[in-house]
Amino acid sequence: MSEDQTARAAHPARFQALLPEAEADRVAGQASFVKVHLRTAFDRRLLAHYGLEALGPTAKSALLALIELLNHGDMAGQTADTLAKVGGADALSPLTRLLQRRR
Numbered sequence: 001m002s003e004d005q006t007a008r009a010a011h012p013a014r015f016q017a018l019l020p021e022a023e024a025d026r027v028a029g030q031a032s033f034v035k036v037h038l039r040t041a042f043d044r045r046l047l048a049h050y051g052l053e054a055l056g057p058t059a060k061s062a063l064l065a066l067i068e069l070l071n072h073g074d075m076a077g078q079t080a081d082t083l084a085k086v087g088g089a090d091a092l093s094p095l096t097r098l099l100q101r102r103r
């Protein structure tokens with residue numbers, strides 16, 4: 001075994017960056033069992049809304065945070081829907097104010 005091969009065997013992480021691109025592609029192709037699910041921040045917020053809606057009135061402790069989120073444009077519609085499903089009658093006042101501002 002050459003000195004280079006011995007060093008690579010002793011410290012594989014140091015030499016990983018030195019793999020030729022074709023070799024890296026071959027190794028990556030063998031690792032198909034690894035699945036990575038990347039989600040955007042929007043997707044994570046949407047999943048949180050779905051979770052709160054599933055909890056329904058049990059999630060009333062989140063009402064104040066939902067009311068604050070009504071002012072965020074990208075999720076305002078989803079937030080209003082979630083607020084109505086979670087807050088019931090307690091959500092009427094903030095939702096009414098939101099509708100009046102949007103006129």
